[in-house]
Amino acid sequence: MRKAIKTEFWKAFHNPLLWLALAGGAVVVIISVRDCIVHFAEWKSRVYGSAGVSLRSEGYSLFVFALPYDRHSFSAGLFRYIWPILAAMPYGSSYIQERRSGVYNQVVTRIGRKKYFFAKYLAVFVTGGAVLALTQAAALLADAMVLPYWKIHVTLIEVLTNGAFLSELFYENAWLHALAWFGMVFLLGGSAACLTFFAWTGLRLWTLVSIVPFAIIFVTNAVLDRITGTGIIHNTGIIRKAFNVLNIMEINHPAYPGFSRLLVVGVIVAATLAVGYIQVVKHELD
Amino acid sequence: MLIEINDVSKKIKGALILKHVTLQFKGGLVYGFQGPNGSGKTMLLRLVAGLILPTEGEVLIDGARLGRDIDFPPSVGLLIENPAFLPGYTGKRNLELLADLRGRVGDREICEAICDVGLDPEDKRKYRKYSLGMKQRLGVAAAIMEKPDLLLLDEPTNALDEKGVEMLCALIRRERDRGACVLVACHDREILDRLADEIYTVQEGCVERRPL
Numbered sequence: 001m002r003k004a005i006k007t008e009f010w011k012a013f014h015n016p017l018l019w020l021a022l023a024g025g026a027v028v029v030i031i032s033v034r035d036c037i038v039h040f041a042e043w044k045s046r047v048y049g050s051a052g053v054s055l056r057s058e059g060y061s062l063f064v065f066a067l068p069y070d071r072h073s074f075s076a077g078l079f080r081y082i083w084p085i086l087a088a089m090p091y092g093s094s095y096i097q098e099r100r101s102g103v104y105n106q107v108v109t110r111i112g113r114k115k116y117f118f119a120k121y122l123a124v125f126v127t128g129g130a131v132l133a134l135t136q137a138a139a140l141l142a143d144a145m146v147l148p149y150w151k152i153h154v155t156l157i158e159v160l161t162n163g164a165f166l167s168e169l170f171y172e173n174a175w176l177h178a179l180a181w182f183g184m185v186f187l188l189g190g191s192a193a194c195l196t197f198f199a200w201t202g203l204r205l206w207t208l209v210s211i212v213p214f215a216i217i218f219v220t221n222a223v224l225d226r227i228t229g230t231g232i233i234h235n236t237g238i239i240r241k242a243f244n245v246l247n248i249m250e251i252n253h254p255a256y257p258g259f260s261r262l263l264v265v266g267v268i269v270a271a272t273l274a275v276g277y278i279q280v281v282k283h284e285l286d
Numbered sequence: 287m288l289i290e291i292n293d294v295s296k297k298i299k300g301a302l303i304l305k306h307v308t309l310q311f312k313g314g315l316v317y318g319f320q321g322p323n324g325s326g327k328t329m330l331l332r333l334v335a336g337l338i339l340p341t342e343g344e345v346l347i348d349g350a351r352l353g354r355d356i357d358f359p360p361s362v363g364l365l366i367e368n369p370a371f372l373p374g375y376t377g378k379r380n381l382e383l384l385a386d387l388r389g390r391v392g393d394r395e396i397c398e399a400i401c402d403v404g405l406d407p408e409d410k411r412k413y414r415k416y417s418l419g420m421k422q423r424l425g426v427a428a429a430i431m432e433k434p435d436l437l438l439l440d441e442p443t444n445a446l447d448e449k450g451v452e453m454l455c456a457l458i459r460r461e462r463d464r465g466a467c468v469l470v471a472c473h474d475r476e477i478l479d480r481l482a483d484e485i486y487t488v489q490e491g492c493v494e495r496r497p498l
Contacts, residue, residue, distance in 0.1 A: 007386055011372065102370025105337055106428060109358045110387040 004111050004119035011094070012123040017206065018090035018131070025086060025135030032067040032075035032139045036146045039065055039073070062149040063174045067139035068181060071250050079135070083249050084213040086135065087128035087189040092196030092213070093206035095120055095280065100204065117280040121194060121273065128193020129186035132249075137182050149174075164252050165261070181251060184261055188248060191268035192217070197276035217245045287313040287348060287435045287467045289334060289359075294343035296329055296491075303329045305491040306343070311469065313435060316462050318482030319471040320496070325488040327471035328367060331438045334469060335364050347436075363434035365442055369425025373414035377424045378407050381431060390432050399431035400424075404453055418445035426454060430461060437461050437468045443477055455481055 012018060043060050063069055070076050098104045108116050151174060164170075165184065170177040195213035203209050221244050247253045248261055256264075289311040296304040304326050311317055311334075319327045332338045333345055336358035345352040347359045371380040381396045397407040403423040416424065422445045429437060439458070443451050458481055462468050471488075472478055478485050485496045 003387055003389060007383055011383070014374070016374065102366070102368060103372060104370075105335070105364065105366060106370060106384055107387060109335060109337070109362050109364060110384065112357050 001115050001119070004115040005122060008119040008123035009126070012091040012127045015091055015094070015127075017093070017210075018127055021086050021089035021131045022134065024082070024089070025131055025138065028067070028075055028079050028082075028135055029139045029142050031078065032073070033142045033146060035070070035073040035075050036065055036143045040146060060148065061151075062140070062144050062147040063151075063170070063178075065147055066143035068136050068178065068185075068251050071252070075139070076250075080246055080249055082214075083132055083189065084192045084195070084217050084246070085210055087132050087193040088196050088210040088213045089206075090127035090131055090193070091124045092128065092193050093199075093209035094124070095197065096199055096203055096209050097206060113281040117276060120280070121197070121276055124193050124196065125190035129188075129190030132189030133182045133186040136185050137178075140178055164257060165259070185249070187265045188261060191265045191272065194272035194276065195268065197272050197279055220245055287311075287465075288346075289436070289467060290344075290346040291330075291334070292344050292346065294333060294340040294345060296326075296333065296338065297341040303491050304333070304340075304493075307491075307493045308343075309486070309493060311467050313465050313467045314462060315483040316458060316468040316470060316481050318478035318485040319469065319488050319493070320473060320475055320478050320485060321488035322473065326491045326493075327488045328440050330488065330493070331364070331366055331440050331469060331471055334436070335359070335362060335366065335438055337366070359436050361432070361435040362438065363429035363432060363436070364438040364440075365425040365429045366438060366440045369421045369428070371413045371421075371424065371428075374412055376410060377405060377413055377416065377420075377427075378409070380413055380424070381428055384428055385431060388432065395433075396431055399427040402430070402453075402457060403427045404450065419447060419450055422446055423450065423453075426457065430457060433461075433464065433466075435466055437466050439469070440471045441473070442470060443472060443474060451477065 040060075065073070067073070067075055067079065071080075095104075098107070104116075111119075151171075166177055166180055169180065192213045195216050196209055198216060199209045199212045203212075225244075244255070245264070248256055248264060250256075289309075291307055291309040294304060294307045295302060307330065319330060321327050329338070333340060333352075336345075336352045336356070339353040347356065350356045352358070371377070372383070375383070378396060378400060381400065382393075385391050385396055400407040403426050405420060405423050405427065413421070413424070422442070426439070426442060429439065437458075442454055442458075446454060455477070458468055458470065462483075470478065470481060486493050487496045
């Protein structure tokens with residue numbers, strides 16, 4: 001098993017698509033920095049000249065406006081929609097490509113289907129999660145170049161509502177909270193990347209396979225919306241549905257209090273393991 | 287090595303691809319399968335490789351049933367349909383990745399296999415830059431590098447020039463003499479006549495032994 005995992009990770013980290021996904025993440029980071037600069041300029045012009053008002057007293061901080069926290073910026077909106085694609089891009093299409101090319105035959109006859117599947121699953125999970133976690137971490141660090149990282153006081157501005165993901169830790173140690181959040185992003189991204197096991201071998205292009213997680217989440221949203229009827233259109237024009245899985249990357253989304261995201265991760269992992277196992281280990285495509 | 291195919295039928299999407307096939311293969315012999323396109327030659331090799339399971343009947347490898355006792359033959363080298371490798375790496379790196387999975391052979395054996403098929407282990411070109419003939423040769427190298435007990439070759443002469451075919455025949459004889467059981471599917475009757483100890487014709491899913 002160790003050799004199978006080592007080989008899969010070697011292939012994953014030498015895959016050009018991993019670097020393409022990281023480049024996509026870098027674009028989000030750059031847009032995020034630009035958003036912060038624009039924000040900063042607007043904020044400063046509003047605050048200056050007002051008696052007794054300072055940037056700090058107005059809660060102008062990295063931990064309010066950086067990508068992981070700000071839900072209204074362009075970069076946050078962009079990330080909200082492309083994260084499943086970014087997660088799937090690095091290695092999600094490798095199973096389908098290997099199956100179609102015949103590399104699969106060479107590998108499974110040497111190590112067996114089960115080892116192949118679990119090594120592949122792990123590589124897809126880790127690369128998908130790593131790309132998203134790295135994007136968010138890089139955005140936070142890059143945004144820190146243009147924003148002051150003042151500690152937020154709970155009485156000053158409510159960034160994370162009570163009951164949100166580790167909200168107490170956020171007000172005590174925001175950096176530690178950010179680390180924990182990146183861990184959560186890693187799990188979410190990894191599990192979303194594994195949704196590519198729902199793809200079928202008829203999909204020839206890696207681009208189509210990489211879109212599968214987004215498509216599944218999009219359809220799930222539509223179904224949940226239809227069932228629950230909770231669709232809300234805010235006056236900001238941003239469609240925010242209570243059960244919109246795409247919004248799971250919003251740190252303070254009301255639909256995902258506390259560790260509820262872990263439940264979503266668990267559901268996706270269970271579903272993808274089951275489908276992947278049937279597809280790779282049990283199912284005969286011939 | 288003893289391979290037993292007992293009353294095997296294979297149905298795919300309602301079509302019967304193999305019909306009640308019963309065969310036995312032993313180590314140290316070359317078995318040739320000849321037949322037109324779509325006759326079921328590749329399917330037969332895929333069954334023996336464990337890549338698909340029979341709809342009826344059983345395939346036994348040294349008494350162990352494929353799909354029940356074992357998933358794949360314990361020592362198999364195969365070239366089925368097209369040679370398949372990762373396009374972004376050199377031929378040698380591709381073989382190293384495959385060899386690492388089992389850890390049975392090292393750098394020396396990999397280089398030997400590459401030289402045996404007439405390629406250069408130091409060639410820095412990526413697989414995607416290989417010609418069709420070079421790809422086929424690398425496919426043969428991947429199949430033989432671990433000195434398997436069972437060697438399955440489907441149309442191994444595809445894209446090979448005359449010299450390449452001679453090289454392939456010599457390799458197959460060498461593998462047979464080593465004790466491997468070699469199954470070769472080929473539509474070229476002349477090549478099978480030169481190579482095989484037993485020849486079978488495959489016609490519409492039925493397999494019959496043909497006199498040499």
